[in-house]
Amino acid sequence: MQAMHHGDLYTAYHPRWLRQPKNTYWWLEKPSYFAFILRELTCLPVAWFAVYLLLLTQAVIDSPAAYAQFMAWSASPWMILVNVVSFALLVFHAITFFVAAPQALIVHLGRTRVPGSLILIGHYAAWAAASVVVIWLLGRA
Amino acid sequence: MADRIRLQVARYRPEQESEATYDEFDVPCPKDWVILDGLNHIKDQLDGTLAYRWSCRMGICGSCGMTVNGEPKLTCATFLHEYAPGPIRVEPLRNFPVIRDLIVDIGDFMRKLVTVKPWIVRDEERPLSAGEFRQTPDEMDEYKQYSMCINCMLCYSACPIYGLDPKFVGPAAIALAQRYNLDNRDQGASARMDVLSEHEGIWGCTFVGECTKVCPKHVDPAGSIQRYKLTAALESMKSFFLPRGA
């Protein structure tokens, strides 16, 4: 056992083996790697919209004038551009997140396993329902 | 269909060079030839010094994994005509040190595999008189997919995290740990959790999903890791809130 351990240690640092360092821009090498990084970067619009909601809350606390100013600011061309791009990325985030969910959520009902497709459909249904509730709440407010 | 195709084969001869070089060979391209047939032709007819690993040539031994046109593939399961008119770039598996030509060292994986205890662990052994373990088809289905791993290392080659952080335990090791965790004959789940719950265990994984994409045996290591994250997270919460066990 001792001898084997020694051999392990030696070969792990073998000087003649070729070790190619990982390219810092590895995520540009394959489309799927790039899609992965894009998926990860959807966390930015998530954070942005969280901040946006904080600003909205502050405006509502302040006064009707502040609220009107906030809405006017949201309507400026740059803001609309930012929010259109963010909307697209947030939809991408939602879809990629819900597609990933069935792989982590293994649900058993008794002895049978709930198929992954059903879990995915459940997520999409919940997404649709939540969106309807949000829009309805804002409409009847 | 062209009757010949060009292979650009990576060479690394440590006794005479310190970088990889490429040699070009034209090999026959019959419809049923795979990359491995091309390499065997090169070794038999064109350049006997070419060094590479292979064995079963039918996708079960896991020896012939290489990088073909940038993608990790089993060379015995990848047809030459898929890449017609060529050329086809054949390189050693990425993310592993290259010993010579197309041969890489997978010692890192072998050491990590042992740490996840890929065997049935029992608290106490059953006596022979108790007979065999009986398992229903449903119980076998729980872990069967993860038992298909042939240790070919394509998943480690595809995983960007393993390339960036060699301490990461890696897809195949975790899938194999799950193969035993989910086997109802096994009682070693908590013994494995030690290694898997480390920072470079399952928590190194960011669910890129490339490992599952390239796996030739449809093991779905990415799925096994995400499942285990949930298990380990729940276990972590439990041990935090109920330290002396519920």
Place this chain on the structure above:
Amino acid sequence: MIKRHPEPLLWVLFSAGGMLSGMLMPALILMFGIAYPLGWVTPPRYEQMAGLMANPIVRLALFGLIALSLFHWAHRFRHTLYDGLQIKHLNEVVAVVSYGAAVVGSGLAAYLLWQVG
């Protein structure tokens, strides 16, 4: 025996934040970021908005959404900087800044949502 470190908790927060933000943000940003500014739908008047945000359930949901979304961002952002740009030497700094910002943002959300009632 399970190793003690914050990764499992941070992953749970990341997952919850991802789920909530995925479910609720698209509809919200569609309305506030696109439909209202472009005039497709009339935005709520101030009184309507104030009334809606005074509702305790709405405030709780908003707090959950904002706080967990910030932790979702922090976890993902930290990992992406580490893996994408390989800034291993700055790992601790990035972690403190990201999760710190999430904590601050969550605190701010709690403070503001308390006030708006």
